[in-house]
Amino acid sequence: MNIKDILVHLDGDKVDSGSLALAVAQAKRFGARLTGLFARKEISPTAMVARHPSNTLLAQADAARKTFEEATAGLDTRWWQIIHGAENDLLGEAVFCSHYVDLVIVSQPAAYGKNVPETMVEQIILNSGRPVLVVPVEYKHRPLGKHVVIGWRSAKQAARALHDCLPLVDGAEQVLVASVRGFSPMDKTLPQVDIIDHLRVHGLPVSGERVNTEGLGVMDSLLSRAYDIDADLLVIGGHPGRSLSFSGKAGAGTRHILAHASIPVLFSC
Structure with a gap:
């Protein structure tokens, strides 16, 4: 789209x-x-x-x-x-x-x-x-979507965020997909789907990496990797908290990224 x-x-x-x-x-x-x-x-x-x-x-x-x-x-x-x-x-x-x-x-x-x-x-x-x-608060304008980190898990929110970011990352020089759980099913009886392969079909220069969360939470690890590669965009799924009401807050991970990201973040939910 x-x-x-x-x-x-x-x-x-x-x-x-x-x-x-x-x-x-x-x-x-x-x-x-x-x-x-x-x-x-x-x-x-x-x-x-x-x-x-x-x-x-x-x-x-x-x-x-x-x-x-x-x-x-x-x-x-x-x-x-x-x-x-x-x-x-x-x-x-x-x-x-x-x-x-x-x-x-x-x-x-x-x-x-x-x-x-x-x-x-x-x-x-x-x-x-x-x-x-x-x-972010102290945003210094630069081209968007050239160096990108995508937080991945096999869930609705992450799948939607990944799809929604495609126009923004068209022409990217580097796309790093970071996941805690890996990229293919551990159960070998399932079709061996691979999100890295899916993104390569779109012609993106993509690589995958297991997130090392030792000493850091998952969200801080994503922010750290974005900093390491001088990313200009982070892409993740937005998750609700425990309350199902309209006025309920987002989940802890989503709120952490909102509070601490120093680069633009694309959320989809």
Whole structure:
């Protein structure tokens, strides 16, 4: 699947610069339409109750739109905003908007501070049904998808993430698939499937590696390998926590990557 419709979340703060720069680069790369989505919590209790935006929130939305329009001059764009800023509604509506694009780009949760609901990024990953590219706080723009680490296990989330990343890694110079459990079934009565072989069919320069977790957790091992090869993209499946409710948080591994990754991460769930 090619990427033709991208959404980038903006909150009208300086954090927008990294995610917007990456979104613009991908829109140019794929000839895609780029939608800017303003979503930010309201700080005025009166405005929240009335569901009428405060002057502060309106000014923040205007600033975000101006930044977006300046950065995307000459591109096919549109602008959406969730303007009432009520926290519970903002969560659901941000996820709702994410259903209607090919790729969602957001900032790392820590970058937003208290500007958005604490679990907004997690909820978009878990409930949008779309690949979500999370941009780190101190992002320094570079070409995306040239040196890639893919975290692999034979599970729905990892399989979806691997498939969703294919347009982004087209033309990659190095793709490292890292797995704790290996790449082929231990049970020799099963068909001897191999995810490395599958990626080679796509013409990718791929290699596989068993993750050494001695002294480190699985997620830290993935981050370490990404650092070792100077990766510009990490690809993993996003996993829910134990709660099955919409407001439930992501699993511990997903939250760890969200908190500690220093490169863009593509999540699919």
